[in-house]
Amino acid sequence: MKRYLLYRLALLLPTLFGVLTLVFLFIHLTPGDPVDIMLGETASPADRQELRQILGLNQPLPEQYRSFLINFLRGDLGQSLYEGRSVAAMVRARYPATLELALCAMSTALVISFPLAIWSAVRCGRWSDRATLIFSLLGLSIPNFWLGPLVMIIFSIQLGWLPVSGRGGPDHLILPALTLGLGMTALLIRILRANLLRVLGEDYVQTARAKGLSERSVWLKHTLRNALLSLVTIVSLQFGSLLAGSLITETIFSWPGIGRLTMQAIEMRDYPLVQGCVLAIALSYVFLNFITDLIYRWVDPRITYGN
Amino acid sequence: METRFWLYAGAALLLLFTSVALFAPLVSPYDPLQQNLEQDLITHSAQHLLGTDKLGRDMLSRIIFGARISLLVGASTVALSLLIGVGVGSLSGYAGGIADLLCMRLIDILMAFPGILLAIAFSAVLGPGLDHVIVALALIGWTGYARLVRGEILSLRERDFVSAARALGCRPQRIIVLHLLPNLLPPIAIQATFGLAAAIVAEGSLSFLGLGVAPPTPSWGSMLNEGRQFLLVAPHLTTYPGIALMLTVFALNLLGDALQDRLGIQTAKRR
DSSP states (O other): OHHHHHHHHHHHHHHHHHHHHHHHHHHHTOSSOHHHHHHOTTSOHHHHHHHHHHHTTTSOHHHHHHHHHHHHHTTOOOBOTTTOSBHHHHHHHHHHHHHHHHHHHHHHHHHHHHHHHHHHHHTTTSHHHHHHHHHHHHHHHSOHHHHHHHHIIIIIIISOOSOSSSSOSTHHHHHHHHHHHHHHHHHHHHHHHHHHHHHHTSHHHHHHHHTTOOHHHIIIIIIIHHHHHHHHHHHHHHHHHHHHHHHHHHHHTTOOSHHHHHHHHHHTTOHHHHHHHHHHHHHHHHHHHHHHHHHHHHHOTTOOOOO | OHHHHHHHHHHHHHHHHHHHHHTHHHHOSSOTTOOOGGGTTOOOOSSOTTOBOTTOOBHHHHHHHHHHHHHHHHHHHHHHHHHHHHHHHHHHHHHOHHHHHHHHHHHHHHHTSOHHHHHHHHHHHHOSSHHHHHHHHHHHHHHHHHHHHHHHHHHHTTSHHHHHHHHTTOOHHHIIIIIIHHHHHHHHHHHHHHHHHHHHHHHHHHHHTTSSSOTTSOOHHHHHHHHHTTTTTOTHHHHHHHHHHHHHHHHHHHHHHHHHHHHHHHHHHHO
């Protein structure tokens, strides 16, 4: 496991380097002058020059890249153009809200998908199984930028049960978590159901039944445990997608997380802040993938990755 | 039997939306850009079956023309992604060596970003516009096809028919185009169907965030964004474009699932 960890760490480094390079290039190889985009074409030459200096755009590209990497290693992501605060501090301040929302969405997805998938697998081929499959396909087809306003109309505006937007008590979390978690719920139902049906056809399950084990024991000790193994990796990979999906959900529900901060930065053309937010989400995603690979190997030691 | 039913159901729904999109000027009751401020925010009437928006534009006409944009962006994105993905995947899988290593590392880096984040970042720097949306979505979409094609070519390139073609003196380009790619059509068709659904949702997301198709061009995503400001007084502005988008994506997912069941089994049998 130690050797494997070192191997994965070695693979992680070029990916991290690539992500940093790509994020840097987003801003610096943009068609047109970023200063023109930020200030408009009517800005005075003095203002342009000042912003150019603040952004470090007056230096050659390799020099800018070197400074970017050095600053990144120091934890310095630059200054927000509009708020004048440290981008790293702004991202740090907003990150917990996004994490809270993503964790809540994931919990919602797990709580709904597990019983539905098991029920569907047990009743495979019957109408309830088909209904669950159609529900999951519909869940995958509903975009969260529509589901958000829809649940807002029903539960906040018409029924008045839940707050419309913002972050506060647990009731503020319900609608955003439901909106963000529906896609994952649908996906988990399909994957867990397919896994359960696959495991149920395995020889060791047939053997367990032939030995006379109770159906409860067959399900709990043999079927569920094995079907859940691969789900661990899906859940952790999907958690990364939830962080990215928060961009839309947070915008709809005015949730003060990193997704909303990204969209505000894009609207204000605050490029250092856009860069910092994109980097924070992308690095979280890379880190989660890395953890997933380790978990994958840990839960199933048969897995090898070449040499 | 059941798979065939879902296949036909998905195909029929998709055909309906495609026909509506193609013949939009003929089936649409009004010009989607025609404003009538005296008839703004009507929920429904005999003249406007699905009501009007804040500028009095007919919602049904805008949804019909919105189908054009969604399907156009989806199809163009899939075509461009396929072009890049199949090219890179074939090169990587057939040539191997340093070309394979470089292509795979590039794909790893691009796949290290969540797709929607990358699309938002690309669109933010490229600016709004139909062509920019297609480019942004294709730049993230090709990686999946490249991985698929590379994997398939790696498993096919040592097969007897490829060795025979090589022994006959066929050039690599000819082997890839005439012998390898036809064998990849079923998995590519399945992935393209899901890719089309994903591209339509992504276009909607970008337009919803104001980074996609620029107003006043009707797009389902931008209509949802505009309607969000009138949730209290005119919920129909968000309901109908959402239903249209959901049904289109549902039809594609249905079709993709059914194709996966049919073509996937056929491919497995052939091997």
